[in-house]
Amino acid sequence: MKIKIDKIKSMKGEEKISMLTAYDFPTANIMDGVVDMILVGDSLGMVVLGYENTLRVTMNDMIRHTEAVGRAVKKSLLVGDLPVGSYDNLEDAVENARKLIEAGADCIKIENQHKIARALVKEGMEVMGHIGLTPQTVTDFKVQGKAEEDAEKIIEESKELEKAGCFAIVLECVPLELAKKITEEISIPTIGIGAGIYCDGQVLVMHDILGLFEKFKPKFVKRYANIAEEMRKAFRQYNKEVKEGKFPTDEFSFH
């Protein structure tokens, strides 16, 4: 049975919440039911499409990949991610969020923008906020909210998103003390990425934890496997066997 938004909300303070990204059917099939939430994030741009950042990801990209993941996901909550430029005004936000829901998302994640979050909630959609380091708008990719004034702004935005009706908020790249304060001061779950242990839950990019994305590794990423190396090994072995005429043997041939 699919995990419900109310269940995610009720886990705050009771049980840590896990979220990972997925972008395709086979991965989502393996991940479904193992973590609480699956995010089809616009990190797609970097880890799947090979862009430098998330800024070239389009609605069509997000729809296609949300559909692929949606075909697999039966148990985890599927979070759709609105890409940059798709929620610059209320009308676009509602129209594009609906498209992701139609593609299979159970809820919608947006960066900052509590007014847009409120509008989506008013339309009956479940919304996850995202504050701190927000890759669609930030120019300086570093820990956010270190200065008191910046920390205050992030706290304020978390409270605005809570008031807007968001069911959870991603906190990206903020000091763990700030994440702790926000987690204690709002009633909805905080999902951290580079935000430390005190968040109500954690999210990481699947390619990062599997060691599939080798371009760089942020400090907050823990690698749980080295799949790139396994793949390289298999590719090399296949290449060798083809070159040496050892594949296909009789076992892999028809008579």
Ligand code: KIV
């Ligand atoms: O796009 C994404 O994968 C994200 C997570 C890093 C939170 O927004």
